[in-house]
Amino acid sequence: MTEITLIRHGQANSGARNEEDYDRLSPLGRQQAEWLGAHLRATGGFERLISGTLRRQEETAAALNLDGRPHHRDARLNELDYFGLSHAIQARHGIPFPDSPDAFAAHVPQVLDLWRNGDAGEGHESYDAFRNRVLGAVEDAAGDGAGAVLVTSTGVIATLCALALGLEAVMKARMFLRVMNTSVHRFDYSDGTLHLSQFGAIPHLDHPDRHAARTHF
Known part of the structure; x- marks a missing residue:
């Protein structure tokens, strides 16, 4: 059994109406990622970092500053084309x-x-193609061993959670809306099956003076 950790990117340009304008971290999004990085460095257990190739994902990965751990990029972790x-x-x-x-x-x-x-x-990329590519990214990360942190987006995380839990589409949509920026999600991958072991943790934002930094958009 291999544990894989998925992180949603930090807050992006939430007022945008197209992908190009949306795809960059806000100052708060960068701060969220820096706080999470400090938490991850303190707790350890991470050997490598993988992000999608979208700007907000790469900026989040960089802001985590995980002590020089190798940073790989995998476009299969990119978000669905919600604006399109x-x-x-x-x-x-x-x-x-x-x-x-x-x-x-x-x-x-x-x-x-x-x-x-x-x-x-x-x-447009079909739903089935999207589902298969994100599951393939997790399978390959698990195949390379434990200790992988994957920086991705809401649609990817909600889809993997729905697959792991056998949720219907309506519940997946509700989960999509509950994934906070820089939240941490853990999956166990074993014998070709994905198991959800943690959803939506935000330990780096539990400090009383950081509660206002909890964002969904």
Whole structure:
């Protein structure tokens, strides 16, 4: 059995309406990652760092500052194309892009459901292809041995949790919305099966003076 740790990137540019503008850490996002890095260095047990190739993921990995441990990049850890899917679904189904946190919370289940059912139009990575690539990234990381920290994004984490727990699509959408920035998730991989052992830990933000730094967007 091999333990794999997944971390969501720090807070990005949450007011953006396209991927290019969104894909960078906010000052708070960088601080979140630095605090988490200090916690990880104090607790140990990590031999290597793997991130996706998105800017916010790489910036988070760099801000963790894990004492010179090797940093590998794997594009299979990149997020689903939420902005692209959203704009395609708006054009196809008339569902507007959200303009508030409450609207976003209602938007996510609609987008994920239409995407999973193949109703998001052409030209996008399919749900099955996304699921297979993220599971493949975890399988390969586990195959290289214990002690891997993977920096990724909400959709990847929620998908892996849903696979490990056998959740229906509606529950996956709810989980998508509960993954905090720089939260820590642990999985055990054994005999080709993924098991969730920890969801959404934020020990680096449990200090009373850091509670305001807990963010989802």
